[in-house]
Amino acid sequence: MAEDGELTDIFDTGDIFANRELVRVGHVPELDRVVGRDEEIRSVGSALAAATEGGPPETTIIYGKTGTGKSLVSRCVTRQASRRAATNGAALKYAYVDCSDYQTETQASRELARELNEHLEAGESIPQTGLSAVDYRDITWDLLSDYDVDSLVVILDEIDKLENEDLLRSLSRARESGKSNTFIGVICISNKIEYRERLNERVDSSLQDNELVFDPYGAKQLRAILENRKDAFKPGVLSDEVIPKTAALAAREHGDARKAVETFYEAGRLAEKNGDGQVTEAHVDEAITQAEVNRFHRLVSGQTPHVKYILRALAALTASEEKKQFRTAEIYDLYTTIATQEGSDPLSHDRVRRLLKEQAFLGITESEHTGGGDREGSYLVHRLMRDPDIVFNALNADHGP
Template sequence: MLLEFDEQEGLIRDRSLIDPNHVVAEDRIVGRDRQLQEVTKMLRVALGDNRPPNLFLYGPSGTGKSLITKAVCKNISRICESRDIRFGTVEVNCQDIDTLGVGVYELACRAADEAGVEVEVPKHGVATKEKWDELFRIVNENFDSVVFVLDELDMLVGRRDKQEPAFSRLLYQLSRAGANDELTAYLSVVAISNDTKMMESVGSRALSSFTPEDVHFDDYDANQLQAILRRRRDAFHEDVLDDDVIPLAAAFAAQTHGDARKAIDLMRVAGELAERQGDERVREQHVRAAQDKVEKNRVLEVVRGISQQKKLCLYATAAVAEQTEDGTARSTTGYKVYQFLTESIDADQYHQETYVNKMKEMTTYSLVDFERRSHGPSSGMFLEFQFGERPATILETLREDSRIEVAASDEVQSVVTAQLRNET
């Protein structure tokens, strides 16, 4: 069977072009001319064997922050090599790093990989200072200039008993080492975050030593997303994409904050679905099927890792949003549904302030966003939540949790209807 499939000519010619994490050539980067120019101008000083400034790249997920950083560093590395300058890029995604010590060790490992050497301290059983010393040893011995790319840096919170988050302490140590005599190599940091307010949580000491240049990335619109996909259509064999495939994939991605990763993922999944079904072309129905699959996969990935209480808060709020015309949910209404939900499954019930805080935390997963609103003197202030994915998809996914499934969906729906009637 494997050989039979191997002999079939598929629809996809180059899968790397429809991999959202693949670093494409500069001529395939669309709609980010200003940001590409700014990052290039600031990092290019490494070509003269000088220290580039620290950067803070911020904006919604999938708007080109990581892509542009990687593309620019890749070009700098190629030119530096021809000039006998030892330039390195040490990239770490902080999403799955839980403490400062683990973060420093991960940086040491990535620096060692880049240099082709071994890390000489263990991951566990040594003080964080020893890990810092090892990181700086690797950098000093193997590089003239190095750029640390800290992706999703705001996710590195660390231990809750610390006065400032771990990402603040990481920035302080890296930027201070770059300014002092601990390093002979030039060191600069590119901090990347979806959270536009991340720098407000950085401690004063770290802020004064880090002092980054800011580069803002805004949402892609549907036209820009179409241009991005057209630059990658040669991932497919000639004349296998229907004309409406790219506009539809771009339109779906534009609905969720203009996420280019989602647009590229949609085109990839649509192509794979068409291949599996033995179709000769990628059509509109494949994109629509891919949209359902990508949405559900993304939500599944997120909700698997969140606590039971966050699931209950998210379910209650999504149940409200599903029944409103604009797909939004007031925090006051969501909390009433949350109360009913916790009572019906006999779960612990938190105060409204805790419910609101847990929903705010969900913004870090790009599932929801919120605005502070008031609909007149009689309504008071409340938060209005907007969902990045269809509320129905979130509800369907959450109901795969056996404890939430106990709550009858029609009863929850009735409570939502009654509460929405009370709003007016």
């Protein structure tokens, strides 16, 4: 039997974090933690204003790259609107559906019913299988009427992942078609600006009333976002360089706040794991490298052994030579050596050339035609878009060849 002293240790919460929830992905902080999105917050707020008094929420479409605060602002403002409605004596409910997790019309409709059921604390049992999208929507209409909901806001996040627009259409027409007396508004979110065309074609133009574009953050804004959450850490634990450095790196990565917050958290976890008393720049560097290795590993782990040999060849060339662009023939030579060492028959030159082009498509490499002189004609050169160390690391982490 262990002694008391040892037993209490197993729940030790460490010396680094005071409130780790604040820097966890998926956490929806309060509106006062949202930095530098005042105008966007005001726009979403004004679309929901009437609904805080039991009126119709306006449909809003939000575009912007990943990590620009689209999901956050939508969820925060909607939650706030629902609270305001309650103080006004109106019933404004909301449901958040991440369409990247629920891509079919049936899945998304089921998730909508489930979310509403939960927010209403209705305690209905929503069947997991056996119902159609229409059935799930009927459950939704019933819930809305049973609980006298005045207004409903549905957030369809990553809506471009949804297989079709039937759910959106049905929500925007629920009232006129007599399915529900509740005023329903939708916040559609997409990372793809191209999605606008598709929406324009398929859904009424009335949807385009409120269209917002979220721009990527600059280093200064990212710094402010992290500053505003530094109470996730215990006092004195963060060294001064951590926030500026994390922000600067994330700014370089397309101004993605998700990456900034993730790196912030991971740096803290590394310090904690190593038993270090402080989070330092070195932890930030390590967190970034680790994240890149993980991401790259996910990207390559599904690839065939030959693709991995090709990447290994290109990474080896990039690491050992001054120049960074290589002709297909140069890569092919090293590739055949590696493949043979691994006991496989090398693929043809042409096949390798095509596989390299495919990798460019995944963003792992970049290929371009370079004009040689008249005699040579143009030829294809390839460049690795990652640090070779990361590629080696990820390829080695991969079990299998």
